[in-house]
Amino acid sequence: MAYLLSQLLKQSVQAHAERPALTDGKRELTYRALDELSNRFAQQLLQAGVTRGDRVGIYLKKSPEAVAAIFGVLKIGAAYVPLDSAAPLQRIAYIVENCRIKALVSTRPKITKFQNRSSEIENKPTPILVDDQQALAAVPSEPLPDPQSIENDLAYILYTSGSTGMPKGVMISHRASLTFVDWAFDTFAVQPTDRISSHAPFHFDLSIFDIFVTMKAGGTLVLVPPTLSVFPRDLADFIASQKISIWYSVPSALIQMLLYGQLERHDFSRLRTVLFAGEVFPVKYLRQLMSRFPHIGYHNLYGPTETNVCTWHTVSPLAPDRSQPISIGKACANSEILVFNEQNELVASGETGELCVRGPGLMSGYWGLPERTAESLTHCRIHDLESEVIYHTGDLVRQEDDGNYTYLGRRDNQIKSRGYRIELGEIETVLYSHLAVEEAAVIPIPDEEIGNRIRAILVVRDGEQLTHSALDVFCATHLPKYMMPHEVEFRDSLPKTSTGKVDKVQLSQESTS
Amino acid sequence: MVRTATEIQNTIKKYIIQEFMYDQSGVELTLETPLIEEEIIDSMGIFRLIAFLEEEFSFTLKHEEVVMESFETIVAIAALVEARLS
Secondary structure (H helix, E strand, C coil): CCCCCHHHHHHHHHHCCCCCCECCCCCCEHHHHHHHHHHHHHHHHHHCCCCCEEEECCCCCCCHHHHHHHHHHHHCCCCEEEEECCCCHHHHHHHHHHEEEEEEEEEEEHHEEEEECCCCCCCCCEEEEEECHHHHHHCCCCCCCCCCCCCCCEEEEEEEEEEEEEEEEEEHHHHHHHHHHHHHHHCCCCCCCCCEEECCCCCCCCHHHCCCCCCCCCEEEEEEHHHHHHHHHHHHHHHHHHCEEEEECCCCHHHHHHCCCCHHHHCCCCEEEEEECCCCHHHHHHHHHHHCCCCCCEEEECCCHCCCEEEEECCCCCCCCCCCCCEEEEEEECCCEEEEEECCCCCCCCCCEEEEEEEECCEECCCCHHHHHHHEEEEEEEEEEEEEEEEEEEEEEEECCCCEEEEEEEECCCCCCCEEEEEHHHHHHHCCCCCCCCEEEEEEEEEECEEEEEEEEEEECCCCCCCCHHHHHHHHCCCCCCCCCEEEECCCCCCCCCCEEEEEHHHHHHHCC | CCCCCHHHHHHHHHHHHHCCCCCCCCCCCCCCCCCCCCCCCCCCHHHHHHHHHHHCCCCCCCHHHHHHHHHCHHHHHHHHEEECCC
């Protein structure tokens, strides 16, 4: 039984060396070719001095090389840190510095741009260039010495939005990742004949299913070119032509295809399973999708990055008059769901409380943030066990009579937009860092297609000037695109509550009325 | 007013620089720059661009016209606009 993610590839190479491991629609790599390419990256990393426990950044567009690099990192016992290739360089530099990335797998143009803009950071990772064919050919493709890793070692760090203004690194061990991977492999009966989509970017936790469940099954990972995600019809063409059998994405990608992808023109007979996660799927769109393709099984997966996936729900046909949101279901195998009230007492079925998770699938903590980790991972007495670790999701839920949980909202200012998790406080912190900004409030405007639109309301300091375009430039250099406000409004003052805080309830009511 | 192909291309280029390239100082945008491949326009940007084209050139795009090959470069977008104006 595999206890390290790299062993999934090793086992599939032994069983299916000549089967296709992955394709991007143009190129295909067999399991043997993927294994050999990842060995070469691992050799290069070893030569760069990377050893067990180090962090390696993957700063690449989605590609066969990026997948091979991920396995190269894992094979030497290091942890990979996927970086959003379209994020502002300042954010990339922050992450490189924050978790002391030792080597950065990238391309020559990207590295040059990064090095030109990151002169102020102390940490200088060694570049490993995937477009340097000579250097790659110069290292052997033979298997590497065993790094003596154990299942508690970190496999990867995924950076998510942080309420204090900087992204925070969620540390996931091999054990935590495999808890999810093993469950998903069994539950969805993934076969070597399956062709599994890789739609989410690698810095997004949905990619864990795509990459590692596929490798475990000996199936074929179909890398969806990010450019296609821009065009719903091209994306639908790709699913049909690539004969994808298992699709996994945020609901908004499916909604865009439903609305603009001309699905009636496509043959989706090979598609057997659709998984979605990351945000609430509006019932009216899910019903349309299910009635158009009734042969497909639809499953809602729930879980913040810190837990991988912790509950799931197989969606039954939806009645035409149903408007109640679909359930997030029940706990996955080897995960336990506990619901606590504000007094930290377990609540009974039917009562509202915060969803907490116990089990081996939890994160190890937030990189370099022991206090934030201690707030999220707490010790409590469960089942007469003295000190069990549970993770507090911040999500409010209620357990229904049938045992399924219903998601009711957040305890804090976190929202979802296009499936991305966004702390509104992080956007506000960036806005406040602009010298001309006196006051700032960021509020979500509910939107059926993308979950939420982001609206920023600003008061400019006396004597200062700030235009929409200047603010756009400022935000674009500090925030990833998915966190950029969709709308900006300037006001003379912001409404206040009796305690002197910005009255966001009033702002929300004004914005949605 | 009839606009020439060059005028259409320049209008689109100016809009893309203003709206999508604020983080790309030093990157030169040419008529053949692959806009999607270079991640200048993404899934959020495309609908803003379409809204701009529809308003600026007074036409409505059908869903089946919103495909990659019509938006790969400024030249491709301008050709789409020209075809609709003629």
